[in-house]
Amino acid sequence: MVLKKGDRVGLLTSGGDAPGMNAALRAAARVGAELGLDVVGVEEGYVGLLEDRVRALDMRALDEAARRGGTILGSARSKVFPTPEGQRRARETIARRNIRALLVIGGNGSLTGARTLRDVVRVGGVPASIDNDLACSSMAIGVDTAMNTIVEAIDRICDTATAHRRTFLVEVMGRDCGYLAMTSAVAAGADCVLVPEAHKSEDAIVDQIARAMEVAYANDSGKRRVIVVLAEGVKMESARLKSAVDARIASSLRDVDTRVTVLGHVVRGGAPSAFDRLLGARLAHVAMRALAEGESDFMAGWSGPGIERAPSRHDPYVVVSPLEEVLAETAKLMEGESELARWRRKIFEEVEPILAR
Numbered sequence: 001m002v003l004k005k006g007d008r009v010g011l012l013t014s015g016g017d018a019p020g021m022n023a024a025l026r027a028a029a030r031v032g033a034e035l036g037l038d039v040v041g042v043e044e045g046y047v048g049l050l051e052d053r054v055r056a057l058d059m060r061a062l063d064e065a066a067r068r069g070g071t072i073l074g075s076a077r078s079k080v081f082p083t084p085e086g087q088r089r090a091r092e093t094i095a096r097r098n099i100r101a102l103l104v105i106g107g108n109g110s111l112t113g114a115r116t117l118r119d120v121v122r123v124g125g126v127p128a129s130i131d132n133d134l135a136c137s138s139m140a141i142g143v144d145t146a147m148n149t150i151v152e153a154i155d156r157i158c159d160t161a162t163a164h165r166r167t168f169l170v171e172v173m174g175r176d177c178g179y180l181a182m183t184s185a186v187a188a189g190a191d192c193v194l195v196p197e198a199h200k201s202e203d204a205i206v207d208q209i210a211r212a213m214e215v216a217y218a219n220d221s222g223k224r225r226v227i228v229v230l231a232e233g234v235k236m237e238s239a240r241l242k243s244a245v246d247a248r249i250a251s252s253l254r255d256v257d258t259r260v261t262v263l264g265h266v267v268r269g270g271a272p273s274a275f276d277r278l279l280g281a282r283l284a285h286v287a288m289r290a291l292a293e294g295e296s297d298f299m300a301g302w303s304g305p306g307i308e309r310a311p312s313r314h315d316p317y318v319v320v321s322p323l324e325e326v327l328a329e330t331a332k333l334m335e336g337e338s339e340l341a342r343w344r345r346k347i348f349e350e351v352e353p354i355l356a357r
Helices: 021-034 045-050 059-065 084-096 108-115 143-164 179-188 202-216 238-248 274-292 323-334 339-355
Strands: 008-013 038-042 054-056 099-106 122-127 166-172 192-194 225-231 257-262 298-302 315-322
Touching (some): 008 045, 021 038, 021 059, 021 099, 021 274, 045 084, 045 108, 084 099, 122 274, 122 323, 143 166, 143 274, 166 202, 166 238, 179 225, 192 202, 192 339, 274 298, 274 315, 298 323, 315 323
Parallel strands (some): 008 099, 099 122, 122 298, 166 257, 192 225
């Protein structure tokens, strides 16, 4: 059944923040208002849903927030929500507030949470994760901004690395997915990239870096720096990796220093890029219209290579996929069993020797 004018729709941001979430909130609120819906915000993700922290949205505040990172509604990870008690309290808030539909903007865990409520409210999802580890969408909100932040940081590091003939190990976020590390390494002209999908032993990782350094610092190469991009999902802590590399090159590259830079949560912050603002707006637009038209239990994703579903009639670059399929394919992606996972692994293997030349 389609939503009627005056029906209430809740907006919720959950999990790790991603630049562009505010742009998605702004678009969802504006589209909802245009459709005559009563759009409200749920503060602090599922924690706010449990605590009945539901409030009206200020359009002017959303306009200002859209240019900033983070999320104006706040986000939190709730240990109570997945429990029977948490589910009961969430359902009570939904009934008390007469929420007819809920739009969740977040990653894998956030969309998993949305599915648990589909029996009492219509749920829709918008992918927001700098890790780009969600299936059924070629891009998630926040990825482009995070990648640009990493590239800018590496460009700056390259200046000092070149001045001092140094090697930098730059650790970037991405959880168990190497997408950010790989794409930023290529874009920034790094010499080596380490991703969890490669499943390399610690000895193989150290050898890979040492070989890249020996090639770069060869007498006739003219190169004065080596940049190694390290995904946080690689199971070898950065400081320990540095020590192992130093020991490995102690005799062959005595005058070369190594340094570690962990970008950490710097990667999450900052003003969203134009692409992320537009991506958030377009995904939220389709998601709100789908909810208004009576659809539920879905995610609005960005079309691209490997996305075979027919586009939404509201946007030729947005597809609407069942949440069950999204979560199942995401699990396969993280386990390395999907077509996309196999393609990424193949590309990682092909890129490695190219970067080290």
